[in-house]
Amino acid sequence: MAASFSSLALTQMLPFLPLAQGDIDYQTQRRSDPNLFADVLAQPGTTVVLVRDGLVAVPDGQAARVDYETAKIRLAGVPGQYVLREFGDKLGDCEETGIIPIFLGSYGVGSEHPQAVVALDISGFALKDGIGGGAAQTQVLGRALQRFDWVSLMGFAPHASAREAGQATTAVALSRWHDNQRYCPRCGCPVRPAMAGWAQQCGNADCKAHESLLFPRIEPAVITSIVDGQDRLLLQHNRTWKNPLHYSVCAGFVEAGENLEHAVRREAIEETGLMLGEVKYLGSQPWPFPASLMVAFKARALGTDVKVDGRETLDARFFTRDEFAEALTRGKVVQPGKATIARYMIEEWYGQKL
Ligand SMILES: [Zn+2]
Numbered sequence: 001m002a003a004s005f006s007s008l009a010l011t012q013m014l015p016f017l018p019l020a021q022g023d024i025d026y027q028t029q030r031r032s033d034p035n036l037f038a039d040v041l042a043q044p045g046t047t048v049v050l051v052r053d054g055l056v057a058v059p060d061g062q063a064a065r066v067d068y069e070t071a072k073i074r075l076a077g078v079p080g081q082y083v084l085r086e087f088g089d090k091l092g093d094c095e096e097t098g099i100i101p102i103f104l105g106s107y108g109v110g111s112e113h114p115q116a117v118v119a120l121d122i123s124g125f126a127l128k129d130g131i132g133g134g135a136a137q138t139q140v141l142g143r144a145l146q147r148f149d150w151v152s153l154m155g156f157a158p159h160a161s162a163r164e165a166g167q168a169t170t171a172v173a174l175s176r177w178h179d180n181q182r183y184c185p186r187c188g189c190p191v192r193p194a195m196a197g198w199a200q201q202c203g204n205a206d207c208k209a210h211e212s213l214l215f216p217r218i219e220p221a222v223i224t225s226i227v228d229g230q231d232r233l234l235l236q237h238n239r240t241w242k243n244p245l246h247y248s249v250c251a252g253f254v255e256a257g258e259n260l261e262h263a264v265r266r267e268a269i270e271e272t273g274l275m276l277g278e279v280k281y282l283g284s285q286p287w288p289f290p291a292s293l294m295v296a297f298k299a300r301a302l303g304t305d306v307k308v309d310g311r312e313t314l315d316a317r318f319f320t321r322d323e324f325a326e327a328l329t330r331g332k333v334v335q336p337g338k339a340t341i342a343r344y345m346i347e348e349w350y351g352q353k354l
Contacts, residue, residue, distance in 0.1 A: 013348055014283035018157035018339050022166030024105040031196040037091055037101050041080035046116045048083055049075045051171040052123050055150040063149035065159060073159040076148045082140045094193055098124030102174050102197030104167055119171035123179055158338035173288035177216045180290055184209050219291050222263045223251035225298045225345045226274060228318050233349045234272060236316035245334040248342045264297050272316045273307030285341040294341045321350055
């Protein structure tokens with residue numbers, strides 16, 4: 001495998017994962033600063049990127065590049081100073097503006113010109129009246145909504161630079177969380193964004209979540225490359241996958257009270273009937289659709305007698321590298337998409353890019 005190894009977020013085993021490439025300094029200590037957005041947006045080096053309903057803004061015409069293997073796509077930005085001029089103090093008032101500003105962090109902290117990145121989640125703004133209607137308050141974002149292309153994170157990340165893929169992943173993950181959790185899970189009162197977009201505060205001053213805040217719940221899932229004694233890889237087809245030729249590795253959610261290793265072994269038995277021997281950690285990638293963290297392992301099966309459950313998993317078989325390459329070439333098997341961790345787990349087993 002190519003050695004594009006990031007010491008921050010990736011392992012040697014999986015040195016490239018499209019949604020796990022962040023090298024930004026979160027600067028978590030700044031999140032509670034009430035003047036954060038005013039200060040950061042006033043700096044000329046600050047980048048402002050836009051997300052909406054799980055989509056990221058890219059320059060006009062770039063959405064079509066998603067389908068081209070080697071095409072690059074970048075995030076569209078709007079000038080921070082324009083945003084500040086239009087919204088000023090109101091920027092933090094999500095109810096009024098429909099905008100959730102998120103401070104993603106900075107590059108080059110400690111240098112002469114640190115570069116901060118702010119994401120604006122404009123899902124709520126986009127629903128408001130008068131978008132792009134020339135209202136003075138909505139010039140910058142109204143124009144952005146109309147002129148930029150909007151693409152999914154899954155489509156964008158494999159074509160993006162490492163930095164922008166990281167920015168987009170965080171922004172989409174937080175945006176989806178805010179969208180899905182509008183009321184306090186403790187008391188049912190409306191919540192508002194807090195900690196520069198990374199948390200929520202319950203609007204009820206008597207609620208525990210007013211003081212202690214609410215943080216995103218991440219849903220861990222395990223995903224496992226299962227190999228046999230001949231180093232053949234087990235690939236399976238699940239009932240919920242629309243394409244009958246789609247084959248991938250074994251995966252499932254971690255149950256309450258269960259650790260990762262137990263989940264790996266349980267899922268293997270449930271879906272394929274295989275007992276696993278040694279289990280090794282490979283790497284992890286956020287999967288904010290809406291809130292998963294995929295934790296990847298590699299495991300050796302203790303036998304080769306595959307028995308699929310017939311409900312969740314319809315077929316599962318071991319492939320040699322030659323068999324798999326031939327099945328791909330002949331179009332008999334379709335592998336997981338380029339944003340998925342499964343794709344890179346299969347390549348790790350295969351020994352090169354597929
Ligand atoms: Zn509450």
